[in-house]
Amino acid sequence: MSYAKQDTAIRTGRAVRIIIYLVLLLFALFYLLPLYVMLVNSVKPLHEITGGGMMNLPSGFTLEPWVKAWKSAQIGVEPTGLSPYFVNSIKMVVPAVVISTILGALNGYVLTKWQFKYHKIVFGLMLFACFIPFQIVLIPMAKMLGLLGIAGSTSGLALVHIVYGLGFTTLYFRNYYAVFPTELVRAAQIDGAGFFKIFWRILLPSSGPIAVVSIIWQFTNIWNDFLFGASFADANSQPMTVALNNLVQASHGVKEYNVHFAGAILAALPTLLVYVVAGRYFVRGLMAGSVKG
């Protein structure tokens, strides 16, 4: 009987299903439209864009705008293109992501497996860090960076992002380790492993899914950050986002839309790449409830 029911459910669903897929397809196209516009216009000569027809496919295909955006566009004083700023972003993102993730993992480890008297309060306060608006910390942070002597440098920016990211990474790892069997830690203690050995040999190797979540989250946030980059970086340490803004906002000469489009894609590329490579682990990591022994 239940079989018959299932059967009819599928048959009556077919028409509905087609409609659903059509609607989904339409939305997908709608969402992809900006990407299409950017891609198409980044490989057109400028006159094709200014002459109207932004939606048309390029009639004269050229990679010139990409090369220009990367190597020779006027950003700031020198016509350097975006490449040095790309390097700045990398110099900021990589240490910031790595350090904030490792510290978050350590925090999570201590908050779940080496609990101390006020661990709940400490965790609560760290959670609070997730909700502090960026703007509030701008001035005190500028003061701190000045005191530390790393104002206007990529390491200064990295520090800002590490501090800001710790709340999130700690939250991720704490919740992940909270369901990690404590018996494993005890077994390792009896086996003679110390604090860091247990962390390094037992917990970290089992933290893949949540590490991916932390890395993606941190990477996209830090890479896409504009406010801190605009506030704390000098001309030589500006990240990609700020440089892109300067490129697009440049007030002299013609507006080279094709170069702007190419630059915007270049700026978005690393986060896209991270999603493509690690994205499928993202949901898995968020869902990961328990580690089976």
Add this chain to the structure above:
Amino acid sequence: MGFLDIHNAAKAYGTLEVLHDINISVEQGEFLVLVGPSGCGKSTLLNMIAGLEEITSGEIRIKGTAMNGVHPSKRNIAMVFQSYALYPNMTVGKNITFGLEMHGTPKAEREKAMADVASLLQIEPLLDRKPGALSGGQRQRVAMGRALVRNPDVFLFDEPLSNLDAKLRVDMRTEIKKLHQKLGTTIVYVTHDQIEAMTLSTRIAVMNGGLVQQLGTPQEIYDKPANLFVATFMGSPAMNILPATITVRHGKPMACVSLHDESVVPLQLSQNNLTEWDGKQVILGIRPENITDADGADRNSTNLVNITNTIIVTEPAGSDTFVTTSMGGNDVIARLRSDANVQSGKDFQFVLDMDRVLAFDPENEDLIKP
């Protein structure tokens, strides 16, 4: 002084005292089982021996050395956990040798120790697998291998069989017992399963409410339980408990017990010192195997009493038939032979082996010693 001495050990979390003044002395090669219901403090005590929990007061000594404040890895103990606690990211081989590696044993020695343990437990084909790819029984073996490889002074088992299915549990029980006989190691084993406790141990400590209720051999615990808690906790089905009033007739103590139809019958007791309880209430304890049908009664008993009582429920278990009836207002389970002709609702003639009946003081629930 024993091999492992627990001396006045107590544990408190803040003001909440979970273990009070525990005193147990374990000899070398002994298999001590800590048994009790959940929350009785048995696992806490085990963790205190392991060094995973601090001792609030008192002392735990292994081979005469006080272990208070000594790190778990320096106590020369090994522990098998309920969840096995195998490291999920390491192969079986790595799991087994991790402890040796942490203690700085050279690689060649580690390999040899691992090979020995693997052949002892017959897990050689599993050495390259990850724990996730093992069955429950295999994980159990690996967990034991990890404990054995260290060649520790004391083995600690924390409910190691409770995650296995019924059949495997019985198999592994035998396996553990064989291993103990073969290696002669000192074992402290925590379980809530009284059958495991009875079958495995050389001595049992029955715990409840943070106290050791009784410490003794399985036979002592079963035949002479110190109090009502021990009597009812050990044994399956549990010992029957029935209130009775003592009267003395012709110098012999009789227990007056009401039956299913509320008639009161006097049962002559074998324990003569109960005459002192004339006119008072006691609690009688009778194990199901001492309430039988006429053919199943113990021939060596000096005092068999026949009573006719109504059967409430019958439960054929294959080897025996368990029958529920009512005595003293309580449900009472009798263990009859499987071919006994019983039917619920009908009367049946039961035979009580009064030699085996125990009496408890209703005030403090302690055994009234013969």
